[in-house]
Amino acid sequence: MFCWICDSLGRHVATIHKCDDKRRRAQRALVHIQWQSRTIGFAMKRYSAFAVAREALRYHTGWERAWRSPEPKRHYDVIIVGAGGHGLATAYFLGKNFGITNVAILEKGWLGGGNTGRNTTIIRSNYLQDPSAALYEKARSLYETMSQDLNYNVMFSPRGVIMLAQTEHEVRGYKRTAHANALQGVQTEWIEPARVKELVPIINLEGPRYPVLGGLWQERGGTARHDAVAWGYARACSDMGMDVIQKCEVTGVRSENGRVVGVDTTKGAIDCDKLGMVVAGNCSHLSEMAGFRLPVESVALQALVSEPIKPCMDVVVMANTVHGYMSQSDKGEMVIGGGTDGFNNYTQRGSFHHIEETVRALNETFPMVSRLKMLRQWGGIVDVTGDRSPLVSKTPVDNIFVNAGWGTGGFKAIPGSGWAMAELMATGHSPLAEEFSMMRFKEGKFIDESVAAGVAH
Amino acid sequence: MLILECPYCGVKAEETELAAGGEAHLKRFGPGSSDEEFHDYLFMRENPKGVHFERWRHANGCGKWFHAARCTMTLEVFGTYSAQTTEPPQEIKDKISEKRPDWTWRDIK
């Protein structure tokens, strides 16, 4: 066993007392988890270089399953629908922060198979509006230690994110964001073109159409290995005794006098006290089963990768004027984000002209891209709200909570979103989630990140 | 890459000649309406897996707005029709019923 709080191996009881106060609440979770681990016996084999070496000697025959694959129980305290990053993170923090581990995470397909496994993995928190900055910065800071927290290398790579300013309007917008970030405790800075070129040697500052006038630089932004985030959380949840149940589709939501009591699934009926809907593009469909509607529309978002080349761009660059977003993966592929279609769509296929628009922008901004090749393009279904900001909210049905509407920017938020959602589900209130309530649309209190030159991506 | 036939000029326009305009047949709520009505009018969009009615503008063409009946799961187009109507024409509803017998959309059947 090891201490969940300070991530040190060895005699945990001793360790607990060494843990600093901030983490006191989590200590209860620790005891609970260790109790579970011992009684139910999910003590997880730790990953480490030593473990790898040990296993190599016996041809890796000793590796266990990363997560159990149990049949559903009849009842859970909490059911999370959707084993994507947000759903798994929600479950993880229910256990880690609140000791709630009688939890099932239901997934109709394979875990991490939705947008978690098909996004461009950009992580940043340089948002303009306070509520967004708070949530995304919480997420970014949790990414910093995620590999250690989960004992799973999610390859968080704080290589830095630049948002290029290519018009006077963008310059003003990003300077405004930099001022806001300073007060929000988000470390960003406005940088001049020369610095941009230093950070991105392959960039063409002259334009041609839109000269680079500078950029908003977040040094601790970056990327992470998207699949690993889902796998790491799934492994940790499983280890806490939670049931991650794949190929289990929810076919109905049962409630009695305004309060949820359970769900029907392709693996039978399952009861629960609380239900979290974390199914992105499918949230309208699921909420309908529960008898309410969400201010959300589902559209296709596309991305593509080039063939792998040796490292040539160490940072993430977002050029919003010309709609081009690019980073280089550890495999060497240039990972490129495209645009969304304007029409409702569930096919996970987008329209090709968005790919063309993105690529021609990149050909001009980074001339060397023109001689690379597109290896693969794909699409995901993103759920977009009226102000393009997410919902982390109670719903008209008691004890049903929704986490949706992340649109084109969900991956970077995963740990923060899970943290806030777990807090909301466990205590009924979360400062991080407060402003993201469904109610805001009725009050006309929007969280609009598209103002100034900000983007929702 | 959708193709939709503009009911006004008969051009089988490809998506790049069109601009998508979201849900069709919205009823406007102005001053005097309740917060609920106004909220739903502005934000509560239909987001069905299946039959959907939506607005398009033939932007790089005759400039007219028109409506399309489309399946969001297969992108099948059941038909396009005038924007100057509060309900899809009967023949389009019939065509849909033929292919998706138990479809419903908002209060339309």
Add this chain to the structure above:
Amino acid sequence: MSTRLANTGRLIDRSKQIEFTFNGKRMKGYAGDTLASALLANDQMMVGRSFKYHRPRGVVASGPEEPNALVGLGTGDRFEPNQRATTTELFSGLSAQSQNHWPSLDFDVLAINNKLSRFLTAGFYYKMFIHPRPLWKHVYEPIIRQSAGLGKAPDKELKDADTYEHFYFFADVLVIGGGVAGLQAAKAAAESGAKVLLIEQHNYWGGRAPVDGGTIDGMEPGAWVEKTLEELRGMDNVTLRDRCMGAGVYDHGYALGYERLTDHAPGQGGPRHRLWRIRASQIVTATGAIERPLSFAGNDIPGVMLAASMRDYAVNWGVTPGQKVVVATNNDDAYRTAIALHGAGVEIVRVLDTRDSGGGALMEEVRQLGIRVECGRGIAKVKGTKRVTGVAICAQNGEGGAQEEVAADAVAMSGGWSPVVHLWSHCGGKLVWDQAHANFRPDPERPPLGADGNGFVVAAGAANGASDLGAALQDAQTAGEAAANAAGFTPKTVNAPAAEAPVETPMQPVWLMPAKADIKLRMKSWLDYQNDVKVSDVQLAAQEGFESVEHTKRYTTLGMATDQGKLSNINGLAILADSLGSEIPQVGTTTFRPPYHPISMGAIGGEARGEIFQPLRKTPMYEWHDSNGSDWEPVGQWRRPFAYVRSGETLHDAVNREVKNTRENLGLLDASTLGKLVVKGPDAGKFLDMMYTNMMSTLKIGKCRYGLMCSENGFLIDDGVVARIDEDTWLCHTTTGGAERIHGHMEEWLQTEWWDWKVYVANVTEQLAQVAVVGPNARKVLEKLNEKAGGGMDVSKEALPFMEWRDGEIGGFKARAYRISFSGELSYEIAVAASDGLAFWTALMEAGQEFGVMPYGTECLHILRAEKGFIMIGDETDGTVIPQDLGLHWALSKKKEDFLGKRAHSRSHMADPDRWQLVGLETVDGSVLPDGAYAVGNGVNANGQKNTIGRVTSTYYSSNLGRGIAMGLVKHGPKRMGEVIDFPGTDGKIYKAKIVDQVFYDKEGEKQNV
């Protein structure tokens, strides 16, 4: 060794020798060679290094499925990484470099990974490098990245020397693939009269058939291909394209064709690639099949090659990778390779057939040739490192105990064939598992669905699972007819050509060789050659619970290499299914995504580069500005002068000069970009009352009124001056870039909400060039112009009062003059025909000389309006601001029952008295407030963020006032006049600013009313 054969090679012209270089070494080939065949002819067995272990890699295939032979092609601004040697036509002067090694191909430091391979299994990244945290970013990751990645990046400073283009093409039937099936399908479709496009990725037609033999209608396949091509060329409803690959199939019959125009002759001029954007009502995919490798230890050593590819090299290019060849197979086709090589004088050491009873007619033929065939046998292990030196033979059903070891320098392997189903699958076509041939083929019951809800793709020939020549041709005929029929034509039903080919005995699925290979062998049995994924990796993934095929793919990187698993996927998921004790169809495949084979980013971008990257909108006076020192500012797609910089001036000096001169003398602004919409009709007044927050129907003819527009959601979206032209006509000015947006906005409401209202809108923005004539001398210059022209419009205070307009002539130009001011100065905005714009501007400049005329740009415009406290859409507004925030209550009509945004304004948050409101801001020390700065209040919010009470919306240095001036939105601002609040800058300074009235200059507005 690998050599050129004496007398085979149907595609090469031995009379045309071609020189090229590989890693700087000069080599010779022939016209018709691919780079791969030429390298083999020069005994270049090793052509690269693998991705993870940096193991030696040799050519394994002969087409786009090649995972190993990837090179950096060309130099300088024509360098391209990761180019497949197998799809690169040889040309004189070609220069190629091998990839992923340091310092050299032969000696690669990172080959150490190979020694560590036992540790570097699937998923090891996820289990290691966790502690200590900082090392991941600073040590582990940089090393991993450096050792990953394949080709070199093109030079960071060079621009692509080539150009590209797109082409739209419309066909009834698109046939993808120019093999015998594609040709036959095209013919069948074309005979119905349908318009047919047939595209082929290679520079030759006929696909495999001419290599594989048999007869069609009694002809050699090659001859039949020629004959059929002639027939097709003779039909004017048929278009043929070679060097044009079907890259992707998309919704509603959209398909991409990737035509490589000059790759085989770089620099010959014209576009390098052309991307065909094809619309077809039906698509026939005759894309053939790809041979599968066998999974045995050492199956990745250079010299081990797909059997049919080895045959291609011998027959098409007269090349053999070895002199002593072992053939391993689970089917009859590989015997053709033995026959072909034997015929070319190559020794076939053994044919190892996994089937206990061996094959049929072809096996007999091979035995007749005196070649030793052993049944129920397989390869235990291939010996060698940088090339094959020998083969250990074992029983297929054993653990791999070697029964014999033979010397050999090449191995031909065949694990059976997989139909190329990519294009069928791109748009949702489903597959079925064909047990007999152990492959996935298109499920005719579940094709991709088109706009009409019916299938629009038909697979044909080997791509549809047809197992022999005759079946393929028959299937192609049927497919061609079906496609034509579905496209609305009546096909002639004729018989498919009769084909003869040896009868083949059933193949035997073999996913591991030998069947019970132990872990040591499995750890050397490659599935994905490029990404170094072995049988043992997939088994480990299954063991660790990565049971979904998508999980296994992502955990092991199987099939994620540049060949996208063309060789490895089926073998990999067979191993996965076996490890899970499940069936292959239950495990299923990963998703096939476009493109079929990588296509250049240049081609995707098309012509849009340099000057025509994006449209650049120019006013009629653009050239004048450009030649008079304009420092351009992009505003949407427009370019507007930011300021006119004179020699010796900084941009800042220029702006200050323009500001002072306009206040003191005379300034000219090119205002042509402002939107101008004519709104006419009996209901126009009623309509505009809905569009604008204030009342427009009551505006008197001849007068102007400043108007605000809100979205239905209540936010300000545009503003501008509206003029009443006649009883039922208004002219509405919008912001720059607002023209199209607001025109669309008006049309939307007219067409979709109030379609019974009689109103027409016309966008006349570009019909008119508009010049703002501003400053104390504005009237003088206009009078001077009229005087020169011998009369014109009376622009006196009396004849043309403030906020009125007149039509007439100014300086001989037909003009409309508006007496409006966005600067607080005496000011006219004068509109003339765009064609006259330049002439009118020049006339004003000349006439203005004696009045101290200077043109001014957008920055001066901003400062002038800021000095007067006028708001600017996009500065004071950002999509979250409502008129009430800007103190514009006066512009919100109380009389009107309804206007867009009215209902929205009554929502709780919008009626909230705590909303930030517009005020003027003056720094205590006269400095300029930083752009976008926020004012801080006390304490922090629930999330620990500093509380803010306001922000700067516009901030400038006013040369007239000699100090910084600003506007901002401040909580309870108007009630806090005189208060000083803090704006922390990002420079660490705290800027103290006093809340003041937002009008800084000429508060009484006397200057504009002279």
Add this chain to the structure above:
Amino acid sequence: MSDPVSAMSGATFAGLAKVEDSGLQGMITLRGDLASAVLQAAVKAATGAEVPVSGQVALSDQGGVAWMSPDELLLLVPYAEVDAKVSELSEALKGEHALAVNVSDARGVFRLSGEGAREVLGKVCPVDMSAEAFKPGQFRRTRMAQVAAAFWLDHDGVFHIVCFRSVAAYVFNLLSASAHPQSKVVVY
């Protein structure tokens, strides 16, 4: 003094096809009820051509009429006469709900001729440019690469292209690039 110049003042390019600035062309946007006899008469009087059906242009020796939308026509008249024609129209249409405005100076107009003309357009417009599909007298509003444009084919095999004046340079350069002498597609 008035000295009107067309958007690209006479620029030309010769490659696969010939691209030429057509010079000043009188153009009137007329919105109204296209079925109205009064309107049809007024159009005939102004242009000498009948109101065409959708997707068509009707050409006469003085000018022509192009079908823009169900309630909009583009009238082609001599540049010098455009103001007079507008007032005639407005006069003739008094009492009708209609709108006639001069848009002559709001446009760039080009001639595209030569055997490569169809291919040049095929590279930048999502329109079937084959001879069977696009015939003389046909008029099409569409997207030309990244801008809106319209064109018709006259009876001498010349394409006439209309775009907004501000993007005339873009369109000219675009067409010239597409007409690169070594970029023949060889399908039309």
